[in-house]
Amino acid sequence: MKLLLTAINAKYIHSNLAVYSLKAYANREDVDIQILEYTINHYEEDILQELYKQGGDLLCFSCYIWNIDMVLSLAKEFHKLRPDVPIWLGGPEVSYDAYEVLKNHEEVSLVMMGEGEETFKQLLSMKQEGTVSLADIKGIAYRTKDGQIHVNPEREVLDMDTLPFVYQNEDMKEFENKIIYYETSRGCPFSCSYCLSSVDRNVRFRKKELVEQELQFFLDHNIKQVKFVDRTFNCYREHARNIWEYITEHDNGITNFHFEVSADILTDEDLELFKRMRPGLIQLEIGVQSTYEPTIQEIDRTMDLERLKSIVSRINSYENIHQHLDLIVGLPYEDYSRFIQSFNDVHAMNPNQLQLGFLKVLKGSKMHRMRKEYGIAYWDKAPYEVLYTNWIGYDEVLKLKGVEEMVEVYYNSNQYIHTISYLLHFFESPYHLYEGLAQYYEKKGLHLLKHNRLARYEILMDFIKESALSHKDFEIEILEDIMLYDLYLRENVKKRPSWAKDQVSLKKLYQPYYKEHKTAHIEAFGFDVKKTAKVGKKAGNPCHMAFHYEERNPLTYEAVTKVLEF
Numbered sequence: 001m002k003l004l005l006t007a008i009n010a011k012y013i014h015s016n017l018a019v020y021s022l023k024a025y026a027n028r029e030d031v032d033i034q035i036l037e038y039t040i041n042h043y044e045e046d047i048l049q050e051l052y053k054q055g056g057d058l059l060c061f062s063c064y065i066w067n068i069d070m071v072l073s074l075a076k077e078f079h080k081l082r083p084d085v086p087i088w089l090g091g092p093e094v095s096y097d098a099y100e101v102l103k104n105h106e107e108v109s110l111v112m113m114g115e116g117e118e119t120f121k122q123l124l125s126m127k128q129e130g131t132v133s134l135a136d137i138k139g140i141a142y143r144t145k146d147g148q149i150h151v152n153p154e155r156e157v158l159d160m161d162t163l164p165f166v167y168q169n170e171d172m173k174e175f176e177n178k179i180i181y182y183e184t185s186r187g188c189p190f191s192c193s194y195c196l197s198s199v200d201r202n203v204r205f206r207k208k209e210l211v212e213q214e215l216q217f218f219l220d221h222n223i224k225q226v227k228f229v230d231r232t233f234n235c236y237r238e239h240a241r242n243i244w245e246y247i248t249e250h251d252n253g254i255t256n257f258h259f260e261v262s263a264d265i266l267t268d269e270d271l272e273l274f275k276r277m278r279p280g281l282i283q284l285e286i287g288v289q290s291t292y293e294p295t296i297q298e299i300d301r302t303m304d305l306e307r308l309k310s311i312v313s314r315i316n317s318y319e320n321i322h323q324h325l326d327l328i329v330g331l332p333y334e335d336y337s338r339f340i341q342s343f344n345d346v347h348a349m350n351p352n353q354l355q356l357g358f359l360k361v362l363k364g365s366k367m368h369r370m371r372k373e374y375g376i377a378y379w380d381k382a383p384y385e386v387l388y389t390n391w392i393g394y395d396e397v398l399k400l401k402g403v404e405e406m407v408e409v410y411y412n413s414n415q416y417i418h419t420i421s422y423l424l425h426f427f428e429s430p431y432h433l434y435e436g437l438a439q440y441y442e443k444k445g446l447h448l449l450k451h452n453r454l455a456r457y458e459i460l461m462d463f464i465k466e467s468a469l470s471h472k473d474f475e476i477e478i479l480e481d482i483m484l485y486d487l488y489l490r491e492n493v494k495k496r497p498s499w500a501k502d503q504v505s506l507k508k509l510y511q512p513y514y515k516e517h518k519t520a521h522i523e524a525f526g527f528d529v530k531k532t533a534k535v536g537k538k539a540g541n542p543c544h545m546a547f548h549y550e551e552r553n554p555l556t557y558e559a560v561t562k563v564l565e566f
Contacts, residue, residue, distance in 0.1 A: 280554030
């Protein structure tokens, strides 16, 4: 029997842990299990053609909010071509309404609900040996030959130590330039109302010995990034600290590990360990979601905001760990003006990335059950994103969409760090800077176009000039130098921006330096750029700065710089 285990990922750099886990746990030599991974950017026709050419006897899809529409479309078309091939679905997007999925999609034969490894294994045994019937297998909903739909009881959760390490027998070259996903726990002790993880409060952990063996596998293979999918990774302190200590002691100088943590429960011992880590060894994703206490309480979160701010600041001071902080638009009790406050609060924490997410009303979550009470209108199709609520209107959501795009371009890219730092001195708040930029893009029709890096700088300069900032300390010449500094920190651009000064005399002066450092770039500045950006007015002495691109800051990807004597 040939089985097609199919994943459609959001991006090429992603991989699908679920399909690899199913295959490894099933461990069937008598079944040819083919893992097929695509992205939502593939043409459906191309995927359909390949699925057809594979000639499988069974087609399975891993279903999430980002791919469910494509999966159901492909299932429908594939069934026309191969009506003899059963189609099975699994994953969070079909687990909580399996009956409705089968009722509305006649081409689907079976849905696996919840954790699928043992269910999948038993289904294959049924197919091959016929020792059990569908009625005997927990965790499935299925359609009988006469069209009747049956929903079996839920399956018990798995012991994490029974799960095989999914990458042990895989050719790791296939994962080159991709993020590796890894889990050491399932479930979450918290009950955030917008999250499906709160449904499984039974938190289970993989034992230390197994985890350390698997971490060493990643380190030995020089994997670039390992992303832990554990929810609230540090909810059990000893488990988290064991892993952080192991990767610190066995650091290969290459691998980066990503963790989703609750910052306010990090301990002094954790922070002291973080301080010793190689720059770029770990990165932290911290879900703030809102800084409005009534909202935090209503969504069933517990968070000590002042402690969180203190810990984020302390980690920032180490200059070795990338911090990614999240906010969610559309939560109960938070109106537009209060969300602006949350945005400014988190921006002031100076994270490496500030993610503006928009509420997804997920089936099976408390938020979904409370949608009428909160007046939430949302897209009927995945990813079920909020349109408006009792507290925030669609016009305001659209404004925040524009701000989100500007934050992605001018903040999260880390390409304008000093420019933004300088400009913030002359706007009412960080939010007003990004809001103004978003309005400028829309006014000029720029939001509909693609722009290269240099064009983004030119647009920012034009926006500032049109804004006519009147603050006594603002000088356009200072901004020009700071923007030039940010530009060359990232790239030795061939075409100089329109505001840049002529460089012929500087090149003549440093001919010997250029001969020795062929890839370097040298620029003259009228002040200390970093200090000026920080304080908001000209500071320090003029300098000549060399940018060396062979070495990069692992957090920001900035080139290493050197002040030259002249």
